[in-house]
Amino acid sequence: MIVDPTPRPADTMAAVTAKMGGDMSDIENPQVAPAEHDSTDSVDALVVGATVAGLTAARDLAMRGYRVLVIDEAAQAGGAAAAAELPSGASDFDAAPFTDPDGDVAKLCEELGLDLKSPATLRSQLLLGAKRLPVPLFSLLGIPASPLASEVASIVGWSGAVRAYLDRLMPVLKIGRYDNLEHLVGKRMGRRVAERMLRPTVRARLGVEAGGVDIDETIPALNNAITKAGSLSGAVAMLVEQAAHDSDALERGIAGGTNRLVTALVESITEYHGRTRLGTRIDIAERDDQGWLLTLTDGSLLRAQTLMYAETDMQRIDRVALEVPTSQLAAAPDVREVLPVASDVHAVTRASLLWPEKSEQAAEVVLLQYAAEEKIPESEYLAKARDDAQRVLGVDLEPTAARLLAAPRYRIAPAASDRHAATVHVLEPEAQLSDTVKTAREAAAAVRREDFAVPGVSWAQQVNEELQEDE
Incomplete structure (x- = not known):
């Protein structure tokens, strides 16, 4: 799929300046002319990975006048935020709400004309053997305050x-910091809390194993709170209390689903003359005095001045969306999600209850998360998901539709010498949407034409010159 925009009369330099709030200081007038045109496609920035991070960075670059192309080997844009196309309409594969402490997601949504919403207030449950038990209200990633x-x-x-x-x-550290979350919880609260409460909650919320969670990266305020409170449970109580009175900690979602953010980003990239090409990836990347010469797996050649790699989401998660008649879920627990303590399914979420706008439909959406699995055929995977949903929710289900979103492969950036390091940018995967947006926009802001081998001209300048020629 190639989205190739055609310049419109409205896209004069003045119009573009107005759209960007009057700041066009980054659209330079370079002294070095681009190489002579040949059959090789040429762009300023190639973004590898049509994830939310990649699309956000690509949009910002396109708004600044850069000629941008986004590629992805997947057939659908969005990564983990891709839409599950079901008979009842598009749904997210991951319906988890997000917090937006610095307003990064809210600002981006405002620019794109998207609205935010609040989820329903629902409890989560742990599935321990055959028992479904409520996750304690006063807890943080499964760590209890009481x-x-x-x-x-x-x-x-x-x-x-x-x-x-x-x-x-127990005494707490006066010098130094705790670093590993599972080690901390196991040492201070014991093996059962770590195994039955922490592990399933971390798998569901973060998509990783608790043993690999760095405290300062995931809960940066925890170490200081432990020092102040004198215990881990006291620190959790302090942070939970603070969050209850902090508007920045409120959970939010995007009206219509996060997949609408993906659609809006692609449309905005197109509006600013960027392109999106799906179903292909880089096969060979070579650096020369004209920039990067790239061979794609579809056989095409591409010349790019800078490369930006949006690494695969840190959550190596396979996701399944089931569309189920509402009547079949009448006896299921009215909960946000059920987290099995010992199972290969990480979570079963009733998305239509979590986001009430979907609850009035004749069909509901049930979502399942698994650790990435490469050996199971899709048909068997979907059948397994139905069986797991029945077992976890305790009801018989006959889904009318099922969709699988398999975890994508990692995108590895080519090695760059110190001389060319400024032209290779890697967007590290983030667990939270707000961090993803912030990191992507910061990375886009770091791209400068003076680092290019052949700076070229902005698309806005080219459009302006073409319009002047037509007059």
Whole structure:
């Protein structure tokens, strides 16, 4: 699929300046002319990965006048935010809400004409054997604020709850910082809290194993809170209390689903004369005195001055969306999600309950998350998802439709010498949408024409010159 915009009369330099708030300081007038035109396609910036990060960065570059092309080997843009096309309409594969502490997502959505919304207030449950038990309200990634609470004891047993309470009696570090989350929880609260509460919650929320979670990256305020409160559970209580009174910590979603953000980004890239090409990737990348010469897997040649790699989402997760008649879910628990404690399915989410706008339809959407699996054929995967949804929700289901979004491969950026490092930018995967947007926009802002081998001219300048020739 190639989206190739045609310059319009409205896209004069003045019009573009108005769209960008009057700031066109980054559209330079370079002294070096581009190489003579040949059959090789030529762009200023090639963005590899049509994820939210890649599309956000590409849009910002296109708005600044750069000639941009986004490629992705997938057949659908969006990465983990791609749409599940179901008979009842488009749905997200991942319906999790997000927080937006610095307003980065809100600002981007305002620019794109998208609205934010709030999810329904629903509890989550843990599936322990055949029992579904509520996740304690006062907890953080499954770490309890009140170890002796009855909800905690129902999950870890009273002996496990007493062991967790010993956290209140242990000294805390006065020098240094805790780094690994699972090690911290296991040491201070015991193995049962780590295995039955922390692990399933981290898998569902972050898509990774708890043993690989760095505290400062995931919960940056936790170490200081432990020092102030004198215990891990006290620190969790402090952070939960702060979040309850902090508007920045409120959960949000995009009206219509995060997949609408993907669609709006692609449309905006097109408006600013960028292009999106799906179903292809880089086969060979070579650097010469004219920039990067790239051979794509579809056989085409491409000349680019800078490369930006939007690495695959850190969550190596396969996602399944099931469309189920609402009547079949009448006896299912009215919860946000069910998190199995010991299972290869990480979470089963009732998306239509979490986002009430979908609950009035005759069919509901049930979402499942798995650790990425490469050996199961799609038909078997979807059948397994139906069986898992039945087991976890405790009802018989006959889905009317099912879609699989397999975890994409990692996109590895080519090695660049120190001399050319300024022309290769890597967008590291982020767990939170707000971090993804912020990182992408910062990376786009770091791209400068003076780092190019052949700076060329902006598309806005080219359009202006063409319009002047026509007059």
